[in-house]
Amino acid sequence: MTGPDAPRFDTKIVVLLSDGLAAWQELNVTAFLVSGVATSAPDLVGEPYRDADGARYLPMLRQPVVVMTADRELLRTARDRAEARGVDTAVYTRELFATGHDAANRAAVSAVATADLDLVGIAVRGPRNAVDRIAKGARLHD
Known part of the structure; x- marks a missing residue:
């Protein structure tokens, strides 16, 4: 949901990926990193999904995940910024x-x-x- 009725979350989830990864690597890294975020707090995951026929599906994160890219130096800087901010x-x-x-x-x-550490990706929530400051300089993944 977007627009004025969309909920605004107090927290933000960002995945930062290294420039130059192959598509399969970007997907793999993103999946692993988001699994770490999803397990970090019990309130992050919503309720299971059901379709109109009643088939049940696994729950997912309750809030959006922003995927961005950065060079190796910015990944290190972002990790350091997160540590300094206790994130x-x-x-x-x-x-x-x-x-x-x-x-x-x-x-x-x-x-x-x-x-x-030879970082190719980090995720923060x-x-x-604080997350905006941590990811400062990164760009949205295209």
Whole structure:
């Protein structure tokens, strides 16, 4: 819903993707990062969906997700800004394209110092103004 009747949320969800990823990588990174956001607070997910015949579908996030792109330096800066503002962040590093399960993903991230993470995407959810400042300089994904 858009327009004057659309709800305005106190929080904002933004996914920042690295420039130059292949389409399958953008989709994969976005899906993983949004799953981190979705599990971060119980009020983020709405009720299950039902169609007119009564078939049930899984619930989804209650609010929109903005997908943006940034270069590698801005991804690092955005991660640092999020940390400085106390905004929880989901990260996806280049190494995760080569892993096959959650334990391997966590091991790949934990093996690298924060400053050395090869970020290809991050997701943040927080107060609107804080998230806008975190994503400053990124552009809407086209």
